Amino acid sequence: MARKTANATTAVTGRRRHAAAAAAEGKVTLEMVAAAAGVSPSTVSRILNGTAVVSDDKRAAVDEAVARLGFVPNPVARGLAGGRTLSIGVVTQAIDSPFYGGALRGIEEELGRVGYSPLFVSGHWNAAHEARCIDTLRSRRVDGLIVLDGRLGDAALSAVAQSLPVVVTGRALKAPALYALHFDNFEGGRLATHHLLSLGHRRIAFITGDPRHADSKERQRGYRAALEAAGLAFDPALVVPGNYTEDSGRMAVERLLDGRQAFTAIFAANDQMAFGAALALHRRRLHVPGDVSLVGFDDLQTAVYSIPPLSTVHHPVYGLGQLAASAMLQLLAGETPTAELPAPRFIVRESTRSTL
């Protein structure tokens, strides 16, 4: 039926449509280009893929035919025949994550530049679900896999990399055909804490992230390292658990306040928890930064417009997306990626104040 419909459409409007429109609907095939250029389909394919040396005149004839007919190779057929689909599977935890959004955009743009398309799936912070997503992606014959902060174990991921190039973020992992892009969360945590210390704060509460996250532990280590470097004792009573959601940030502050802990500043392990913390403080009539200084981590787009604008550690998610995509492209080209993420920077805005 699909075939019949297609023919009918062509019969009715075929002559009047120009090449570009026809190509968009995939009517122009490589075979037609070959016929128009007077060469075999094999030759057209080889020219298109740069797969072999071809005489100049044939190349010229083919180039001309491609342009005139507006030929666009069909990625589906390409995928079946050659095993390359020009698509890259991207597993993120939630397609609407405020944190990863920028990374997805970076991936989309970098990949699009060379004709690749991302296939986004959401793992929902669940290893089993993530494994299923990866299966789906493989069945769709993606050429590679980018895993943003996946929940799958290192071993499972390395196994996947045996048959598919993989780029991962959020973990340090070495394996063939796998490239890990790691952000220095320890340094970021240190920086945030150091900023508060430099302002004279001594009682700095820390709201932890999801303990299953490697990031979370590193940020906390940074917090502790900064404290100790300043000669302050680490006080467990100032550390309250969170799970990276706004609500957990709000509850953490309530717990802190209800526990009558003395503190003049709060370092939340991510911006979302900092927003929740800010709301809790607001509800208790505590002013940021007048009464309490507050810093976050990530530098979400919304951090600039929170009230007051949040001082935080900049996490270059957009750049991370771009780098992940270009590392993947390098892997696909048989090269060894070397790109590294830039070092963390602390962004001073309006949520902190000196104790003096």
Next chain:
Amino acid sequence: MARKTANATTAVTGRRRHAAAAAAEGKVTLEMVAAAAGVSPSTVSRILNGTAVVSDDKRAAVDEAVARLGFVPNPVARGLAGGRTLSIGVVTQAIDSPFYGGALRGIEEELGRVGYSPLFVSGHWNAAHEARCIDTLRSRRVDGLIVLDGRLGDAALSAVAQSLPVVVTGRALKAPALYALHFDNFEGGRLATHHLLSLGHRRIAFITGDPRHADSKERQRGYRAALEAAGLAFDPALVVPGNYTEDSGRMAVERLLDGRQAFTAIFAANDQMAFGAALALHRRRLHVPGDVSLVGFDDLQTAVYSIPPLSTVHHPVYGLGQLAASAMLQLLAGETPTAELPAPRFIVRESTRSTL
């Protein structure tokens, strides 16, 4: 080469891997299932697709073989042969849009339920770029197209629908094989304004959205209608232009303040502008809602955690995504979708106060 590698892998590890893993890598083909079940590939295909009546015993044999081998049909081959790829193109304006994120999630979940995958692309608020995205999507043989608030003209979209089922949001459009899902922005605008009026506000400023957006104009009409229903004259001096970004909201308020307009409340045509407005007010030492009441539109996830939590019109984006996806599925099944979006609701939080 791809072929050789695959064989090598099979030779080395073939026997030890169980069916599920093998299927994930696409090693099990329909032909193998046919052989195992003692029927022809055609029959397997027909059973899988429910394309014809098949005797019970063959069906049982095939079902068993499919389960035992862990067969998963290859969508790529399916796409080439049958014209169905089980994938739906989704054009959004930005993959990381805080507004559309929820819709993307709704689409992903609803589609995933029946084995379809979304292919997300970003149109970047540009008709030409959007057209190119649609071409890419077609060359990838998507079975249908969901266009979230596209910038392409109605005529172009209807043309696309001649060869591909289309679901659009954000516009009222009738065409064959095209379904438009429309949110009542007029009513939403009316509701928001009415809330402010019911609190006693009489001088209500309005920050407009992007004028090229149909939504924007409807929300403004709602504002005006509510004013007039309350017997108040529409005052153009209270209407300031914005473009749906936070920054435009901030600047709008500055303009209002610098113009020395008297007002006690602000209705921003979306939440993002309301956040910008809140920041501008905060900078001018004006308190929300003490000095100025503020309402937004959309009910972004972040509205709950803004300070103070923003009263706003709930726009059911997640449900919109779900409905768009299921309408697409219905279109694909030859049915006529009838789903409608729920009516707007106003959510009272903490950013408004009575003038009494």
Next chain:
DNA sequence: CTGAAAGCGCTTACAG
């Protein structure tokens, strides 16, 4: 109800 065969649009050994 079911099979053999052709075809979807490419790619890639295999032979010149």
Next chain:
DNA sequence: CTGAAAGCGCTTACAG
């Protein structure tokens, strides 16, 4: 350097 041919894994008229 270039073609003819087989094949990727399915689907679907076409014949029983």
